[in-house]
Amino acid sequence: MDMKRDYYEDIELFSSGTILFWTVVLLVALFAAPLILSNYHAYLFNLIMVHVIVAVGLNILVGSTGQIALGHAGFFAIGAYATVLLMTELSIPFFAALIIAAFISAFFGFILGLPALRLEGPYLAIATLAFGLAIMHIIGHVELFGGRQGLMAPALNIGIPQLGLDWEICSEKGKYYLILSITILMTLFAVNILKTKAGRAFVAIRDSDIAAEVIGINLTIYKTLAFAVSAFYAGVAGGLFAFVLGFFDPFTFHLILSIIFLVMVVVGGLGSVMGSITGAVLITYLMYDLFKNVDEIPVVGDLMVAVSEQWLTVTGMDNFSMIGLGLVMIGIIIFEPLGIFGAWIRVKKYWKTWPF
Amino acid sequence: MPFGQLLIEGLAMGACYGLFGLAVVIIYRTSEVINFAAGTMAVFSTYIAFHMITFYGHPFWLAFFFALVFAALLGMFVEFFFLRPAKNPTLLGLIVITIGVQLLFGGLVCWKWTADQQAFTIPFSYQVIYEPLPGVFISQWAVAVFVIAAVIVTLLFFFFKYTKLGTAMRATQQNKHAAKIVGIKTDRIFAFSWAFSSVIGVTAAMLISSRTILDPEFMMEPFLRAFAAAVLGGLMSVPGVLLGGGIMGLIENFFGYAMPAWKPITAFVVIVLVLCVRPSGLFAKHYVKKV
Numbered sequence: 095m096d097m098k099r100d101y102y103e104d105i106e107l108f109s110s111g112t113i114l115f116w117t118v119v120l121l122v123a124l125f126a127a128p129l130i131l132s133n134y135h136a137y138l139f140n141l142i143m144v145h146v147i148v149a150v151g152l153n154i155l156v157g158s159t160g161q162i163a164l165g166h167a168g169f170f171a172i173g174a175y176a177t178v179l180l181m182t183e184l185s186i187p188f189f190a191a192l193i194i195a196a197f198i199s200a201f202f203g204f205i206l207g208l209p210a211l212r213l214e215g216p217y218l219a220i221a222t223l224a225f226g227l228a229i230m231h232i233i234g235h236v237e238l239f240g241g242r243q244g245l246m247a248p249a250l251n252i253g254i255p256q257l258g259l260d261w262e263i264c265s266e267k268g269k270y271y272l273i274l275s276i277t278i279l280m281t282l283f284a285v286n287i288l289k290t291k292a293g294r295a296f297v298a299i300r301d302s303d304i305a306a307e308v309i310g311i312n313l314t315i316y317k318t319l320a321f322a323v324s325a326f327y328a329g330v331a332g333g334l335f336a337f338v339l340g341f342f343d344p345f346t347f348h349l350i351l352s353i354i355f356l357v358m359v360v361v362g363g364l365g366s367v368m369g370s371i372t373g374a375v376l377i378t379y380l381m382y383d384l385f386k387n388v389d390e391i392p393v394v395g396d397l398m399v400a401v402s403e404q405w406l407t408v409t410g411m412d413n414f415s416m417i418g419l420g421l422v423m424i425g426i427i428i429f430e431p432l433g434i435f436g437a438w439i440r441v442k443k444y445w446k447t448w449p450f
Numbered sequence: 451m452p453f454g455q456l457l458i459e460g461l462a463m464g465a466c467y468g469l470f471g472l473a474v475v476i477i478y479r480t481s482e483v484i485n486f487a488a489g490t491m492a493v494f495s496t497y498i499a500f501h502m503i504t505f506y507g508h509p510f511w512l513a514f515f516f517a518l519v520f521a522a523l524l525g526m527f528v529e530f531f532f533l534r535p536a537k538n539p540t541l542l543g544l545i546v547i548t549i550g551v552q553l554l555f556g557g558l559v560c561w562k563w564t565a566d567q568q569a570f571t572i573p574f575s576y577q578v579i580y581e582p583l584p585g586v587f588i589s590q591w592a593v594a595v596f597v598i599a600a601v602i603v604t605l606l607f608f609f610f611k612y613t614k615l616g617t618a619m620r621a622t623q624q625n626k627h628a629a630k631i632v633g634i635k636t637d638r639i640f641a642f643s644w645a646f647s648s649v650i651g652v653t654a655a656m657l658i659s660s661r662t663i664l665d666p667e668f669m670m671e672p673f674l675r676a677f678a679a680a681v682l683g684g685l686m687s688v689p690g691v692l693l694g695g696g697i698m699g700l701i702e703n704f705f706g707y708a709m710p711a712w713k714p715i716t717a718f719v720v721i722v723l724v725l726c727v728r729p730s731g732l733f734a735k736h737y738v739k740k741v
Contacts, residue, residue: 162542209722212729215541216484216685220677221725224718227674231715349670353549360546402561410564416557423550427543428535 105289107282124274128267136266140338142378143270143277144331149358149374150284150367151327156356157365158288159320160300161210162219165226166355169325171347172199172229173332175239178247187254196329203325207318226352234344244343247336273334280327285367287323296320297365350416354381357419361426363435372434380422385415454586456703462592464699465599466658468692470676471683472606473651475691478680479623480643483533483544487551489673491528491648492655493666494555495521497563499656500570500664510573514656518649525648529641559666570664572656595657599692602650606688619643671714675702678717682724684731694732 098104108114128136148170155163176195180186186194206225213221233239252272253261263269287293295316298306307313336342354377362373389395389411402408430437470488477485485491499517502508508516528551536547576591610616621629622639630636658672679698683690701720706713724732 156542162545164545209726213725216478216545217681217725217729219484219545220681221722224674224721228715228718231712235711350553353553356549357546360542364542406562407564410561413557413560413565416553416560418557420550420552420554420557423546423553424532427539427547427550428532431536431539431543 107285121278125271128270131267131270133266136270137338138379138383140266140269140273140334141382142375143273144335144338145355145358145378146277146371146374147280147331147334148328148355149362149370150281151324151331152355153359153362153365153367153370154284154287154296154327155320155324156359157363157370158293158300159296159317161317161320162215163222163321163324164219164349164352164356165206165222165224165229166324166328167347167349167351168226168229169199169203169328170332170335170351170355171233171344172202172325173329174336174342174347175233175245175332176329177333178245178336179238182248185255187256188250188252192330192333195333196326199329199332200322200326203321203323203328204318206325207321210321211314211317223349223352226347227349230344230347230349233347240343242343242345244341244346245336247340247342250337269337273338276330276334280330281367281371284327288367292316292319300365354419357423361422361433363433363438366435369433369435369438376434377419377422381415381419385418386412388414388418452585456707457700458586458588458592460700460703461696462589462595462699463661463703464679464696465595465692466654466661466695467672467676467679467698468695469599469602469654469657470651470672471680471691471695472602472688473647473654474677474680475683475685475688476643476647476650478685480619481533481640483548485647486545486548487528487555488647488651488676489655489669490552490555490559490666491521491524492651493669494559495524495648495652496570496655496659496664497559497666500568501563504568514572517652517656521648521652522645525644525646526641528648529644533640534637556666563666565666568664570656570659572660574660576661591657591661598653598657602653603688603692610688615639615642671717675717678721681721682732686731690731 103109108117127139131139148166152163152166155161173195176198177188177191180191180194181188206222209221210218234242239245250263250269250272251260252263253259263272288296295306295311298309298311299313299316299320303313339346358373358377359370360373361377362371363369384391389399398411398414399408402411426433432439470492473488473492474485477483477488495517498520499510499513502513502516503510532547532551533544536543539547572591572594574590574594576589578590579587580590580593581587610620618629618634619639619642621632621634622636626636629639654676655669655672659668662668675698676695679694680691682694682697683692685691698717698720702713702716705716
């Protein structure tokens, strides 16, 4: 049903008119959205888009290359701190700082990729986890990074102040357009990279690294490249995240954030860019909006407050988001291991082949 | 602080890490699952004991016994409801499930007992100091740790070597399918190994919390260090993990004494260095990949 007849059909961006149409509708809707969004929702959308960038990048590493990564909050932190420090300490313009920060992050990804060449499975999981935590501790102990007090992001000036080109973005909606454009660019890049030589090498490594090596793929280059690309994405996202939040400290980048990133990719569906985007949207909405304000949901909220007062504690109810995330993680592996994308494929196949 | 003092303290803490690493290893040996939830499950059971002592006024040993029973049931519960229903999960899938369990129980503990720090005391205080040799001091707590660790390891040794269940566990570890053919109910073996692991985990957690503090996150760092110990030992061997725990405790104590600010990251540095040199741990047999 999705047969590809030649190479050009395989690499084209929109495989059918329907997909092109709905993509255009989605883009128009996204660009028009600020007209009706409140400030809080613009903030939430910004957060979602930042997470989309991370999830798309992490998907290249976890979904396409098959490496386990539990330390992406580390790259995210490197991106955030590097962007802000380059802007405040060296007064580099925003875009240049963002790109340099992303390359610094990619360099760290390359470094982490080196030991990862020899590790696999649980050992790789623990090594990446250790990396994420180590970054958090190092940032917390160095004065330049603001220590435990954290850092304040400077004003978001996307012009070049040295040349007198000032373009300061203050409102949430201004940031929304900036982040949206970057997110679209990064997503396009991810979709395309998976159709190049490098992308196909990643997939071959995932399916069997020994077979990939036999057919002439240089594992050293492509595994470290996968780490570097993924870290680049996390770096860009981190740089934007610094301005979405405005203020951050080392504990913003705790282990839990790495877990949230991984869950986005797993829930969305491994190896699919569209899946990662859906996963990031869903998990960010659940974690940062629905579960966080669970006591404000009409009936369920009252019930939960009552339960808390009776048997548990009301102050501890903020932790419901953890419980919710845990249940989502367990549920998705038990009931739908391929994630939302897998469910979508099943539904699509059912309707295409109906009534058989 | 004198050298001998650091040595004994480090070994005692290392014995705790070794015990806790044992909890990780027991599950990994039988079912090849890395239990990221080990720390939180132990915290949950410790809080049960804490609750019985503080709010109901039960004596410590009753609470301790009850916490062990609770931990065993909790381990079986997790295996039965969360791991067994997953059909042919990938390695990443298993990791995601156990992290999910960790968040679930962590959230529940915070919800019930809040994130406040509590004091958890056991009958062995680390303020009671003995002086067996002139100049060498050893606290009652450290003595208790060594004794408990020795007892558990001896029991485990005899259990794996001589009992029917222990033999079945070893058989399951060597070859799951062959074990099924000779009539071992491997699912039940997995449930038992989760129960064992959970019980050993809560024992270690109580020892650690009486030395430090009790809050919902107190096992996070010990878990990572215990994991580092297990990785040092190759994730498979019981003597290996104990030796790894000892090394971890010593490194951490000496390094932490020299540079206190960087104490938390020693575990990670050790893990990464060891894995770079020997990708499957110091004491593991060389791992050959089947294609």
